[in-house]
Amino acid sequence: MGPDPAALAAAARQAETLRKDGNEYYRKNRFGAAIDAYTEAITLCPNVPVYWTNRALCHRKRNNWQRVEEDSRKALQLDHDSVKAHYMLGLALLQKQKYGEGVKELERALDLGRGAHPRSYMVEEIWQELAKAKYLQWEQKSTKQSWELQSLKTACEMALNEKFARDAAKMEGFLDELAKSHSEQVNAVGQVFQKAAEADMPTEVPDYLCCKITLDIYRDPVITPSGITYERAVLLEHFNKVGKFDPITHEELNPSQLVPNLAIKAAVQAYLDGHGWAYKAD
DSSP states (O other): OOOOHHHHHHHHHHHHHHHHHHHHHHHTTOHHHHHHHHHHHHHHOTTOHHHHHHHHHHHHHTTOHHHHHHHHHHHHHHOTTOHHHHHHHHHHHHHTTOHHHHHHHHHHHHHHHHHHOTTSHHHHHHHHHHHHHHHHHHHHHHHHHHHHHHHHHHHHHHHHHHHHHHHHHHOSSOHHHHHHHHHHHHHHHHHHHHHHHHTTSOOOOOGGGBOTTTOSBOSSEEEOTTSOEEEHHHHHHHHHHTOSBOTTTOOBOOGGGOEEOHHHHHHHHHHHHHOGGGGGOO
16 A cells, blocks of 8 residues: 555645745754754655755755765755755765866756756855865965976086086086086076966966856857857846846847857866966956
8 A cells, every 4th residue: 555645745835834934943043953854854754865965955054064965965866956966965075075076066957047047046056166176176286286386496406517517527628618508408498487387377368258248258158140159147137137238239139149159168168277366267
């Protein structure tokens, strides 16, 4: 004999009441009481992903990252496309210094969030956290690379100095020419390593990778029928606050006419992959 439908419906109603109670506790910063309410809701209806993500949010407020990870993973078992679950799992993994896995989860959350609610506060929040993580990755890689370059440069200079000393000991004349040749070699090595170091130094992001309105590097570029590319969220905000027309050409424009500019998006990602400092540019 299967479960009583009436009992299941009653449990679902009670669980929803507990969720609402938990939400009210959360708004009042009573995170312990909120956790208790969501836990009771989970006990009644364990297959509702939002109960798990809501409880994970409370654990996040308490910096209990192990519990955040556990609840987020459970929510993702129930809903693979939960933006909040991917987002909070990413944050929890970053806290454990699992940067590669954490960034992957944040990227997934960002893609899902942009598809559902491109102007939502959460999309902006996810981007900011992802940018911080990517910048941190670049900073750590850059520091290691700088140390390795300096060590290699020192080794090369020592090798050249030793060679000069050996050659000078063997030669009775022509020391001026030998010293000149040695100096040129040392300078050439220095220039090579200086160029290598400069390749990873922050500069300016190319204009074609930046939104014409915000001047920040594109995150979710869309192209209009007039051929102009904008940041999607900025353009949608323009539609909402100013009017449904192109900000530059002033031609009539509707959200349904916007097409993702995949070429620019790919170019931005390629640039960011090679210039991690640009995540902090905006």
